[in-house]
Amino acid sequence: MLVSVDHVQLAAPPGSEDALRAYYVGVLGMTEIPKPPVLAARGGCWFQSGAVQLHLGVESDFRPAKKAHPGLRVTGIEAYAARLESLGATVTWDDNIPGRLRFYSEDPVGNRLEFVGAPGL
Template sequence: MLTAVDHVQLAAPPGSEDRQRRFYTGVLGMTEVPKPPALAARGGCWFRAGPVHLHLGIEPGFRPSDKAHPGLRVTGIEELAARLEAHGTPVTWDTLLPGHRRFYAHDPVGNRLEFLEPDSGV
């Protein structure tokens, strides 16, 4: 029986770890989690914020997906959008999901990210 999502893995091109660290820790405020030594040799980096765990794995020939993305629930969505934009990351607001405010943005290598916050009372 499934009980939870342990983590979401996103792909990244070789050599992009420093850009990813600046974005996921510096902009999104996540904490980098040390990878086990056997996995660290593969490159990439892991991040967490509370129960949210994102793994960035190195993929030779990386090409970001146009559609696939994690949906990240947040609080203070307006402030987060402003923070992303202040750091040079454009956001695209979307009003199609009833009961939620949400926008899309892309990490430094082009991975699509959805950020959403339930409207009051949801």
């Protein structure tokens, strides 16, 4: 029986780890977590914030995910969007789901990310 999502894996091109770290740590406010040594040898990096883990794995024929995306729930969504914009990230608000505050952004390699306001927070 499924009980939760353990992590989401996104792809990235070879050599993009420094840009990914700058974005996921410096812009999104996540913490980099160590990969097991056997996996670290493949490149890429892993990030965590609370129970949320995003794994970025290197793919030699990388193409960014433009439609597929993780949906990340955030508190204080307006302030979080302002933080991202102040740090150079694009923020595109979407009001297609009534009663739900949400926006899209892209990581530095072009992967789509959705940010959804946590109800009541």
